[in-house]
Amino acid sequence: MSAPKKVVLAYSGGLDTSIILKWLQTEYGCEVVTFTADLGQGEELDPARDKAILLGIKPENIFIEDVREEFVRDFVFPMFRANALYEGLYLLGTSIARPLIAKRLVEIAEMTGADAVAHGATGKGNDQVRFELTAYALNPHIKVIAPWREWDLTSRTKLLEFAETNQIPVAKNKRGEAPFSVDANLLHTSSEGRVLENPGEEAPDYVYQRTIDPEKAPNEPEMVEIAFEKGDAVAINGERLSPATILTRLNELGGKHGVGRLDLVENRFVGMKSRGVYETPGGTILLEAHRGIEQITLDSGAGHLKDSIMPRYAELIYNGFWYSPEREMLQALIDKSQEHVTGTVRVKLYKGLARTVARWSDHSLYSEAHVTFEEDAGAYDQKDAAGFIRLNALRLKLIATRNAKFK
Numbered sequence: 537m538s539a540p541k542k543v544v545l546a547y548s549g550g551l552d553t554s555i556i557l558k559w560l561q562t563e564y565g566c567e568v569v570t571f572t573a574d575l576g577q578g579e580e581l582d583p584a585r586d587k588a589i590l591l592g593i594k595p596e597n598i599f600i601e602d603v604r605e606e607f608v609r610d611f612v613f614p615m616f617r618a619n620a621l622y623e624g625l626y627l628l629g630t631s632i633a634r635p636l637i638a639k640r641l642v643e644i645a646e647m648t649g650a651d652a653v654a655h656g657a658t659g660k661g662n663d664q665v666r667f668e669l670t671a672y673a674l675n676p677h678i679k680v681i682a683p684w685r686e687w688d689l690t691s692r693t694k695l696l697e698f699a700e701t702n703q704i705p706v707a708k709n710k711r712g713e714a715p716f717s718v719d720a721n722l723l724h725t726s727s728e729g730r731v732l733e734n735p736g737e738e739a740p741d742y743v744y745q746r747t748i749d750p751e752k753a754p755n756e757p758e759m760v761e762i763a764f765e766k767g768d769a770v771a772i773n774g775e776r777l778s779p780a781t782i783l784t785r786l787n788e789l790g791g792k793h794g795v796g797r798l799d800l801v802e803n804r805f806v807g808m809k810s811r812g813v814y815e816t817p818g819g820t821i822l823l824e825a826h827r828g829i830e831q832i833t834l835d836s837g838a839g840h841l842k843d844s845i846m847p848r849y850a851e852l853i854y855n856g857f858w859y860s861p862e863r864e865m866l867q868a869l870i871d872k873s874q875e876h877v878t879g880t881v882r883v884k885l886y887k888g889l890a891r892t893v894a895r896w897s898d899h900s901l902y903s904e905a906h907v908t909f910e911e912d913a914g915a916y917d918q919k920d921a922a923g924f925i926r927l928n929a930l931r932l933k934l935i936a937t938r939n940a941k942f943k
Contacts, residue, residue: 540652540679544569544645546637546667549584551706553656555695556683557591558702560654563687569597569648573637576604576722576780591704599644603636604722608779611636611858612723616822617767617877618842618870619830620850625800627816627823628853629724634663635858638670642678652679659685662805666856673859716743722783724796724816735801735811746787746815750794750888757886759893760789762825764881767874769822783818790817793885805855821883821890828881828892832900838873845869 543560547553547570560568570593572584581600588598611632622628641653653671657663659682668680689695699706717729727743741749762782763771769782777785790796796817804810830839845866852863879897883890905915 539564540566540650540681542567542569542645542648542650543652543654543681544571544641544648544650545654546641546656547572547584547588548656549581549587551699551704552695554587554591554704555689555699555702556654556656557588557593558704559683559687559689559698560681561592562702564681566652567597567650568593569644569650570599571637571641571644572598572600573640574600574602574604575607575633575636576784577720579720587705597648599640601640603640604780605778607633607636607722608783612783612819613768613779614867614871615853616819616826617874618846618849618866619823619827620846620853621823622850622854623800623802624847625798626802626812626814626854627724627798627819628850629721629814629816629819630663630719630726631666631854631856632723632858633721634666634856635670638667639674641667642671642674645675645678652681654681654683657682657684660806660808661810662854662856665805666858669856670859715740718745720745722780722787723819724814726812726814728810728812732811732813739799739813743813744797744815747791747797747817748794750797753794753887754792757884758789758793759882759884760786760821761880761882762786762822763879764826764829765878767826767871767877769825783822786818786821788818789885790821790890791815793890794888795885795890796820797888821885824890824892825881825883826877828883828895829879829897830877831892832895832902833877833879833897834873835901842870842873 543564543566545553545557545560545568547557549572557568557570560566570584570588572581574581585598585600589595615628615632620628622631644650645653655664655667657667664682668682671678671680689698696706715731716727719726725746732739732743761773762769768779770776772782772785796815796819798814798816800814801809801811849863849866849870852858852860852866857863876899878899879895881892882894884893903915905913
């Protein structure tokens with residue numbers, strides 16, 4: 537690959553990406569543009585601007601953007617229409633953020649005339665795949681630089697030496713090994729590495745940052761009502777809110793009641809197993825509520841088909857194929873299923889649990905007249921069940937008759 541002339545870097549303002557910024561300048565002698573996304577990670581982003589200027593980046597080459605609404609509206613909500621869970625448990629909080637970041641890297645590269653993008657993902661993880669598959673899907677000619685796969689800064693000591701040599705400020709608390717690595721956005725907090733690397737040891741209490749210990753959560757349950765329109769949440773307790781505001785509000789409610797903790801050993805796309813501790817309070821409530829409204833508005837055939845494709849859909853997102861044709865095809869099917877997923881769900885929050893306790897909708901398929909144990913006024917003739925059972929039993933009887941001949 538020829539040396540890039542101008543690179544757009546996914547930049548957090550932290551030590552690692554600051555080292556990457558300076559490394560790009562010294563290794564390639566190229567101009568660097570920084571992009572910092574506010575995904576709801578809860579950190580002040582102005583220091584990233586100051587740090588970039590300190591490292592020689594021109595103010596016009598510093599992009600800091602609030603993408604929270606786009607993140608929830610165009611990425612999180614479509615994913616939640618599918619009830620997506622990777623390996624049956626993981627709500628894909630990190631996975632779903634990467635295609636948005638990579639999309640903006642490519643767009644900013646086009647705006648600024650850059651010929652390359654760069655990220656700080658390591659060569660062991662999934663994020664490198666997610667960033668790069670997205671970049672190539674959106675611009676097949678873009679160069680992608682992954683410093684962790686190229687440089688010889690293979691230890692914390694070497695990284696700190698490089699920082700000091702190049703006058704990159706290092707906070708005192710950054711000189712030692714962090715107890716674990718954190719990735720955060722509006723959907724979740726992900727913690728992994730170091731103190732969490734042994735799956736045989738329980739995660740220390742200090743790992744959890746968004747949720748109270750369920751055992752210490754309030755002793756009184758709290759009810760929350762979530763209204764949906766065509767599969768997307770639109771209101772909480774009767775108040776219409778924007779997508780990002782809804783998720784923020786649900787995070788507050790869920791965190792208060794210890795909802796959304798997950799300790800998972802997952803299979804990375806690159807082939808190894810890794811242990812992550814996730815906190816997804818708002819997302820856990822949202823998933824429960826969405827399934828609750830689907831229970832009365834989605835036909836059984838549509839619902840069962842949707843559930844059958846969900847693992848494949850979730851795997852595509854986890855593996856970085858958000859911008860693949862197969863994900864878009866599945867999304868079209870999922871979105872079609874949501875045309876009547878409109879109504880309200882009441883969820884009870886208590887000691888780490890979010891549980892649907894009521895749901896109602898003008899689009900409901902639920903017929904009390906058909907299922908009642910009382911007099912149904914002719915809505916259902918129970919004698920019809922006899923023929924239904926005989927027809928469904930026919931092939932089973934034929935198999936049993938055949939098998940009896942050869943015993």
